[in-house]
Amino acid sequence: MQAELIEIRNHLAQHAPFDEMPENVLDRVVSGIEIAYFRAGTDILTLGERNTYLHYVRSGAVEIYRRSGELYNRITEGEIFGQFGLLTNKTVRFPAKTIEDSLIYLIPDEIFQYLWENDDNFTDFVETEDHSRLRSALSRREKSNQPMTARVTRLISREPVMAPNTVRLQEAARIMTERGVSALLLMDESGKQPRLSGIITDRDLRTRALCEALPSETPISDIMTEELITTRSNAFIFEAMLTMLHNNVHHLPVMEGDKVRGVIALSDIVKHESQSSLYLVSNIYHQQDVKGLKRLSKEVPNTFVRMVREDANSHMIGSAMAGIGRTFSQRLLELGEEKLGPPPVPYCFMALGSMARDEQLVVTDQDNAMVLDDSFDPAQHDEYFLALAKFVSDGLAECGYSYCTGDIMATNQKWRQPLRVWKEYFADWIENPKAEALLNSNIFFDLDGIHGRTEYTEELKTFIAEKASNSQRFLAMLARNALNRTPPLGFFRTFVMEESGKQAKTFNLKRRGTAPVSDLIRVHALACGSRAQNTFNRLKAIGQTKLIPEDGVDNLRDAFEFIAIVRIRHQALSIEAGREPDNNVRPEDLSPFERSHLKDAFQVVSQAQKFLKFRYNPQAARNV
Amino acid sequence: MSDGKAKLIDTVSWPEHYRELATQTKDPRLKAFYEAGCVAPETALNDVPFVAVDFETTGLDPDKHSIVSIGVVPFTLGRVQLGGSRHWLVKPQLPLHQTSVTIHGITHTDIDKAPDLDDVLDEILKSLAGRIPVVHYRNIERPFLNMALKWRIGEEIRFPVMDTMAIEAYLHPNRKRSWWQKLKGQQPISIRLADSRLRYGLPHYPPHNALVDALASAELLMAQVQHHFSPETPIRDLWL
Secondary structure (H helix, E strand, O other): OOHHHHHHHHHHHOOOOOOOOOHHHHHHHHHHOEEEEEOOOOEEEOOOOEOOEEEEEEEOEEEEEOOOOOEEEEEEOOOEEOHHHHHOOOEOOOOEEEOOOEEEEEEEHHHHHHHHHHOHHHHHHHHHHHHHHOOOOHHHHHHHOOOOOOEHHHHOOOOOOEEEOOOEHHHHHHHHHHHOOOEEEEEEOOOOOOEEEEEEEHHHHHHHHHOOOOOOOOEHHHOOEOOOOOEEOOOEHHHHHHHHHHHOOOEEEEEEOOEEEEEEEHHHHHHHHHHHHHHHHHHHHHOOOHHHHHHHHOOHHHHHHHHHHOOOOHHHHHHHHHHHHHHHHHHHHHHHHHHHOOOOOOEEEEEEOOOOOOOOOOOOEOOEEEEEOOOOOHHHHHHHHHHHHHHHHHHHHHOOOEOOOOOOOOOOHHHEEEHHHHHHHHHHHHHOOOHHHHHHHHHHHOEEEEEEOHHHHHHHHHHHHHHHHOOHHHHHHHHHHHOOOOOOEOOOOOEOOOOOOOOOOOEEOHHHHHHHHHHHHHHHHHHOOOOOOOHHHHHHHHHHHOOOOHHHHHHHHHHHHHHHHHHHHHHHHHHHOOOOOOOEEOHHHOOHHHHHHHHHHHHHHHHHHHHHHHHHOHHHHHOO | OHHHHHHHOOHHHHHHHHHHHHHHOOOHHHHHHHHOOOOOOOOEHHHOOEEEEEEEEOOOOOOOOOEEEEEEEEEOOOOEEHHHOEEEEOOOOOOOOHHHHHHHOOOHHHHHOOOOHHHHHHHHHHHHOOOEEEEOOOOOHHHHHHHHHHHHHOOOOOOOOEEHHHHHHHHOOOOOOOHHHHHOOOOOOOOOHHHHHHHOOOOOOOOOOHHHHHHHHHHHHHHHHHHHOOOOOEHHHOOO
16 A cells, blocks of 8 residues: 555544554555545445445445345445345345435455455354344444544534644744634654644733734744643544543544544544434433433533534524434334334334424424324224324423424324325315315425334325316315415514513514414415425425526525524523513614614525415415 | 636547547647547436546646646546546646645655656556546646657647536526625635535545545535436536
8 A cells, every 4th residue: 555545544544444454454444445536426336236346335325226226224434334235145125315415436356355355353243234233224323423432523613733842832822713613732743753832722812912912023932832732633532532621621622643634633533423313312212111201301401502602603503402302203213112012014104294394493392193004903003003002102392392283293193194084184285275175284294204114104195296286176175275374574674573471572483483484385385396305305395396497496595594593593582581481572682783684684585485376376276 | 728728628529539639639648639539428427437536736727837736536527436536746847836736746856756747648648548537626637638748759649528616606696696696605606626525515635735636526526416417417518
């Protein structure tokens, strides 16, 4: 191997099963590697095709399917696929397709065979994978956050910013400002090799330079920290965190031998820890009873607040919260099945509304339903499913997901029906649309299977997408309902407040903000036959059809994001202040910036509602 | 600069030009390079043998600065073969600047042991022979190699290149931000190697090592073609 390819070797060395290989073996692997790039949506391996490479994902994400086409696994950075065929007859057993732009390292079969014969750790890894290590794509979430096992190099996102230790104070400050860093490494360049000799941080500049009113020409070596606390490039993230806490420092240079690989800051660790809501989700899976789940649910608001503080966008927060909600439901279903025994006929547990759209926040009630196999016989089987639904629903209520006031829950017999009946429901809603009825069934048009035979829900999504796009009357009726709630904007760009009751002098950012947007986007999405559920994804699908003008799509997306994030921040502030979070905002609590942009956003929503009226002619629908 | 002259050549006639240069060239190593030929201009990108090339130098001006290291990575749009990659340290003719030491991390000690470029010229030219060089920013590798040959063998070298930076520049003609975009805090679009790679979901590689940078531009070209061009595009549309 060319020594310069150490970067590639290091990446492999951070991930099983390469992490315990001796260097000379890894060198051999690297020398044989071939690299290929695949755009998102490309088939990398097709069933039955010949394959003579072990695939290693360097960046991106890949989905692996079963022969049946069912999703089997989701593979991301540092994971391998394609090994099953290599162990048997060199033909693809599990097709693979990229879901993101991906860079793949291909390890030729002869090296794979060599490792398999000579490295026990490797052999164990590739052989046991099929049975125990892989779980369903959903529970993979658990694996993507491994704070205890991830290494510090994962946090290094840029080259270290360095300067000679002979620079002056002002020059050092200028370099830090220009390069946008909070710590600068100072190098002793008097020898043959530059050597790390000190560090200076934002905090040092404040306490040691500004407070002491040092002249700008002060040599930086007078005030830099020379007793350096560093970490090794193969250290675990939690080790680095402990080092920081022990020594009360916020920056650690990461060393590889005597060379500096980069610098990590405490803020990098915090960010990493909170990514996709971390411990929480994996802990949910480990709970053995409702009591344990209830205890964990107290953590949900903190996770939410932490993501808000770290400037996550509404899409990230919405899907993280929905992910948590789904995990609670899944675990409850597993516990329920343990308690009541296996289901007598297959079924799918379905999330509806905001959870299905990946737009859940902290204040939320439960909306769910069950799709049962068509072989379902009420007399024989319904007792079981009612008990299971009740167990899950009560459990969710314990965990803070309050009962649905409209009784849209699997405990309601009407929403615990075989697939055949669900198709009748949807066919009826779409073919004989009635405004009132549709108002109540709106929520069923955001659906997502979260447990069991999720393909039932997929079938319903397809059924809806095909039927809805062909029914002008249904779309017109849905559009009419979507216009019921208008943004709270008066004639001269003033906010329109609720007039009476507890919510007087406030406006509701859900009812008058995010909900009207997701309602109107749902109409367009159904019109263009999209199967997407998330508002942003629906917008993307709509954008591709030119159903609404391109800048209309962009404006709506920005408006939705802005309203959603103001709503999210409002809730986070309430939680931090110890109040019950809600959706009612007083204009005076918003900053002038938020007020002004919120008005712009509401105006975009108003325009979009006008367009909806024009496009689907809901006036006509009223007279049908 | 020599690159300016190269542009005057009608780019479509590169194979012919190679044949002509092969007859005029005296140095046997360079002659062999030309004799290996150049793909026909109408060759589809998919069928072109490429070689990504990157130099680390003591500065940016080929008249004043020298090459310190060379990385090459042979590839096609479908595959990079890491096993074929090579890296050479070469002794610069001119003193190593302190500032450039901090950039590429190659020190005096490393260089003292390095051969002169003349000693490895044969290997270098062999790795380029028959392939279309790919660089990120065409005003470094070609002029520097040309100058190095002029000094050592008294002959110049000509070849077409694919420039991944020129492709990015073409894809993002309006890289300056409007006042509105500045106000919204949008970052300007950067066409530097590391930033361009991010746009295609390619991983972060540490820069300033000739071999890693060459690999980085090879991967970038693979991604660019998949996203923006047909693999059937003839090479003549993109070589410079």
